[in-house]
Amino acid sequence: MLLLRGVQQEVGSSVPLTDLIARHLGIKASEILERLVLRKSVNVIEKRSVRFAYNVALRLSSEAHERAIVKRWRHFHALQKLHQGGARRPERTIGPAAAAAEATNGLNWSSVAADLATPSPPPFSPRRRNKVESSSPDAITVHEVDLYEASEPFSPFISPPLPAAIAARSLRPLIIGSGPAGLFCAYVLAKNGLRPVVIDQGSECSKRRKDVFAFWHGNRLNCWSNAAFGEGGAGTFSDGKLTSRNRSDVTDFVLRTYVELGCAESCLYESKAHVGTDVLYNVVPEFRKRLQQLGVTFLFDTQVTQLHIQPSAPTFRPSHSGGHSQPAPSYLPAAFSPLRDAGVIAAAPDHEVSQCSDSSRSPRHFTGVRVRWRRDGSDGGRRDGDGLTSEAVYGECDIVSDLCVVACGHSSHSTYRTLHEGGVKMTPKDWTMGLRLQMPQSTLNRVVYGKHADVPEIGAAVWRYARAHPADGRGVYSFCMCPGGTIVNSSHGDGCVAVNGMSYSTRSSSYANSAVVVQTKTHDVARYWGKSEDECSGMDALAYQQHWERAAFHAGGSDYSIPAQRLGDYLSGNPSKGLPKGLVFGQCTPTDLNGCLPDFITTALHHALRGLLRSHSRDGLFADDTLLTGIESRTSAPLRVLRHGTSFESCNTQGLFPCGEGAGYSGGIVSSAVDGVNTAMALLKTLVQRRALDG
Template identity: 30%
Template sequence: MIKSIRDMLLINEIKLPLNEDEGKLKEIIEHKLKCRIRSFEIHKKSLDARKDPHFVYSVIVDVDHENRYLSKNVIRYKKEDLSPVHKKRDKICAVIGYGPSGIFSAYRLMEAGFKVIVFEKGKRIKEREKDVGRFFSEGILDPSSNVQFGEGGAGTFSDAKLTTRIKDQYIEYILDILIRHGAKPSIKYENHAHIGTDEIRKVIKNITDHLISKGVEFHFEEEIKDLELDSNRKIKRLRTAQNTYECDLVLLGIGHSAYSTIEMLKEKGVYIEKKDIAIGFRVEHPQSLIDERQTDNLIREANEYFLRYKGDKGVYSFCMCPGGMVIPAMSEERTIVTNGMSYASRDSGIANSAILIQVFKEEFDDGYEYLHKIEEAAYSYSNTYKALAQNIKDFMNNELHELIFESSYPLGTILYDFNRFFNKDDLRIMKEAFLDFDRKIPGFIDKGIIVGPETRSSCPIRIRRNEELVSINTENLYPMGEGAGYGGGIMSCALDGIRIANQIIKTYE
């Protein structure tokens, strides 16, 4: 399935002063090897902040007769070409949803030679930007074109952080695709790489244009509303409001927020089970508070934090957006949902992050209903799309005063006492967590505000699949990504899309 390519060299421990141009690396490598090289790429870059701070690089070098140069810090590096073998294959693969799981499964299946048809209920990015812009400035929500729905999926109006705890060889394959279509090459070697909403939009558009040029068929603004099953529970056709489509295999990457599609799947008897979730809110702080504590902040970047508290339940920071803004991320009218976004420059001066507490599946009957009630209740309280907000200090002291600074949330906020938001036990754990976070980042309580609610960090369901990654009771349905319960975040969902595509390539070799 995979083509492998020639051996290269991996050279570690190349040092460069902080203010030196990376263009100098080629010269240093050639000097070290005492020969001309064909090309090189940066593999890793880290900051050595001890005495005389400098960057340390590992580089992958393409050079003739590589064996001649092997030594302690110069080792052989085998770079595999992970693209699949391309040949004509007769199955029609319908990809429902064009977020990270849909994009990367479609890409790989196209590379392998399948006929791929993509259905996306939202609009293309240019139109979607207008709809999202109108919502952010005028509070007019389009339920089918918003932060959750449209070309690129939920990660398009985001920080586009590319972090994941998963170790997988296909991470590099995904990053290479992003770079080929316009992302900066440093996403491959930066710690905690991010692209920013402005850049990811361009990259996604380029990927779509590329897929179209390779024959992938796109149906934007077409929501799959029905599946036609035969007596063996095999999907024969898909229905949108506009048309009916034949397909052999169905890849379902509908994301976290497709309430209506989940209802349809339930009605069709697709096996779905509950899973644990987390709820909470965003916190905002001056970015300077977060940067101050970084002893190694020599490169003047807006810094991140990762906070965890393990009490009777886990409380943790999630999707931290340095130098970003809190955004309205709802897809249904008369609901409020917050999330975070940053531009590539991360220069708003405000740090935001979700702070979430675990909710176990035993605590609710229907997870979507549970979350929806919170989102609707927030709207009823606000009676507008203004988010609910409170100073963290006031939250800790059961008080309500004017905010210490204005939230970056574009539609404004309304004061609300988040002590009412949690049950007694969760409130206690949440407050314990804040005390712990304040020890780790002094000023976290006094200098921060809460904006919420945040309800869509994790999906409340899993569409169970078997060892061959097919739904356990629907013969040709491949659930994938966040909405099916197999990912959370851009990279993990992209990887899940690749996993599904690889399984299909293997099954229909």
Template identity: 30%
Template sequence: MSTRFVDIEALEVPLKAVAKLPIQSIDHHLEPWIARACRIPESDVVRYLIDRRSLDARGKPDLRFVYNLRAEVREDSPVNEVPGISVRTTPPPLDHSLATLPLAESLPLHPIIVGAGPAGQMAAYLLALHGCKPLVIDRGRDADTRTADLEKFHTTRDLDPESNYLFGEGGAGTYSDGKLYTRVKDRRMRFLLEAFVAARAPRHILWRHHPHIGSDILPHMCKHLRKQIEQWGGSFRWQAAVQDVVVENGRCSGIELTNGERISAPLVLIAPGHSARDLITTLMRRGVEHKAKGFQLGCRIEHDQRVIDMGQYGCLPGRDLPKHLLGAAEYNLVSRPPPHAKADHVTTFCMCPGGEIIAATSDRGQLSTNGMSRYARASSFANAGLIVNQAVEREGDGMAGFDLIERLERAAFAAGGGDYTCPAQGATAFMRSEDGPAVGSSSYRLGVRPGRIDRILPPATVTALREALKFFDRVIPGFLTKGTLVGVETRISSPVRFERNPETLASSLPGLYLAGEGAGYAGGIVSAGLDGLRLAETILTGKPALRER
């Protein structure tokens, strides 16, 4: 049967129209709506591929899924071409694939990748795909052992500095909800997501507007990525902390572990994560060119998930619409006060619907928070970071930023009682500079106790947060009056960025590449993974791989 392709934009599906259908996901049953939009018989729709799905809640509680998709229909089908519906006479072009790169004549064999987070993982993935057989070294442990270590931490409160929510297979992203949206526009995005799907991530991450994987699925996905890299000839080594690079004749020729062992390699790619401050500091003191950059800090806010659902949807999942159709509501808020308010901008960060707050620390005697959600997002709590840009000491080397972060984390640890209990303050009490009443229940598994968050954070940050809370409460009623501030949020971005040679994307030390969040080039799973892919592509082709739409 001959067919042709139809591009459809902004196809609307009202949730009320599908609420009672005996299906788990409308994504796989769109033929009636495609036929209606094109004014053709449903039987003429052969198949379709979703490019994107988003939720339109502007008319809440009248919610609608909005699709951009590509349908394949019978060639003789009389498609009604109107704005938003266009017929292609030829198949759409295939996406660019990193699997078919124009490779350089000589490829590095057994390069070393330091760090098994998203940047290191994806750099190793692409290098292994093209036969380079990388060795991936990480100071932490594999996903299964790491999970057991975290359970032990929750039971004993004895933090393992090398195996925690930040260090180990998958990096900090393994326990961060697995949100896969970013402002970065890059043609490599499809390759990244397809690699995740091949590693058992949910297939719908390829098209949903705000996709997420879930912190219960992410460890398994990371293991499957590792197994694929190993099948292509790569190898992994755990519990191997790197303390320095080896330099010979002005070039990086390998690494040195904390036990004194040296490992040689044709090149080294370090993706340290923003918590590997010891290694980052060593590279800075070695003279690898770097500069101070803007970074963010703040605190985490927690609500009853129903407050967010009503504010965003105007209805409740499970009561007004089936939960399998409409999950826990999320938000992405920005406060931009007028100049007379003399307050900085505030952005919500790593919002976790149906999630929990975790102890995102790798240092004894220090405490920072983050959030995560499992795939089902079924917790009764919602949480998000409230973060504020910090002033940058342009002439400094970034150490002042690290020092500030450490001071705040030590203050939060002490305010919680010194056992990883987290200080918490009602948002209303925070506004009034009061102790306030004892906070209620929290998703933070190690417990909360009353604490003055307004006395821990820098004064300018407190001022910005107070302005933001008033504004956010107008957007989502109850955001201020029913919110609780929990701990301090400091492990968001690095205060340092290492310079790159524009021709090779290497650092100022030839043979050494620096990637991801710790290098100052990313801020999340997707942007870090893309940065690792760009560096690997550069190594493979000999040409700088820039961000391209």
């Protein structure tokens, strides 16, 4: 097959892309037997020229024809280089180096030299960056032509396969969290013969959706089931971007899986693939059904409250007759039945189970968890730190296992506390905090696309911003930009308020929104708590984040309303008495946002926002009545659960595998899913090695 990189087609072209490519290559369109789009993006070179940029693979009628086209491309590419080198005599290019190049690339350098006398430009002209080479809408440019070799697709099976005997005598792995990392980890483990148990504090998707929208419409915040906790993770109520900076065979596997589950096929090749919350509502439950068919058990409305860590590995093995020494609780939700039948559930004892909580002690082995489940009809309370008030009706039990993947989200403060109490090593890391602002989408389209603003094929325009604050060099940039979307209240309890952006698949809202965030360093956390960076712990970083989220909670009226302000009032330091028109899911309270973030962030934001007002004073993208909401603090986890680089296992707890965004190793849906796949493969290899040693 042929590979064409950097194919650029003018927006509004009336000629099909295949015909344009054939015309450019000097062949007939009928000779192209197959066309595969590998990458597609929108390239805005100038407002007067908006182009689609493609990487395309073509299958022609014969391989010989494909090789001939590549040879001809290389010939004229070399000719172009000679033209750019100035008026040199042709014989200067014919020497030992040129002869070697001719032998390597199959180029006829004598012919290249002769063509220098030809005044007409070569038919293949590499595009020049940031320059429009043709104003005709029915013309394309091609950056490179080469032969295409498709790589082998990623296989989710380890090699050699996991022996059936090992799978049969292994305890069921536990996975904390049903976000992308947890779901894809469970998928790979199940494909290899294990039957993992996925535990999530939130509810399954349909119930979770009702809980979230009830809160947004003014009802009680459900501290167990909300925009942060539940099936699909926080990404279910977001912009639903399926993008990744690093494209690999695992990334392709993740994207293919999403397409199989119901996402559009364009997600495989669009550079900024977008799904939308309304599509994820259906995709996530479909994924759960597939996993359940593979033997995966899901425990929703179930919170892990304690890790059991002992100085020796567990000797218990599952038995069909139920071999645990302690009886199971008298009442268990129906979802727990497979675990009760396997004999891996025990009633939680009245006394505290002794455990090895000293993080410096070695060895430390994971042996199980204690979970607390929420019974039907309980909302977990509203204002309690853990969401477990006297209104909550719950039960608890112990689950025995020797393998656990911690794939919680970055909002799972209770899981962080459980890990800390269990002595699992964590460390602070850099992240960002800021505010989320709203802008009119039609104005943004006009600013970015110019005369092409109303062309439906290019979709809603995206706004980007990145600067370094002149005072201290901190990065100030846009984050999680949501074209045609809405601002949402993503609070989960703990007396903390945070916002996010969300959009549906059509991105048809009249407003766009984006966070503007500032880098927050580990030394900022240490300085705030009066410690050195070496003394600063992961829980210090979490407490720092919570401090500012609680400041936003109080600024909004201490009822989980979103604190909001006009941009002009924010810059002048005056509390807003009213709010401009906008689209926000959740109750808003006009207030002053200046006290909701550290001084260094507020100073950097003021500088950036004043600059935006100046630069967009004529086009109207930003104005004094631009809506600001706060705070945007969940850009990533403020800490990292330490793990080994190759085995992905906790640095000080055997059998525990930190994974995904909550553990500090990814950011976004796709990268979290990729980390879930990689963690599962590492766990399987570790399992085979240890079972082999056990005999």
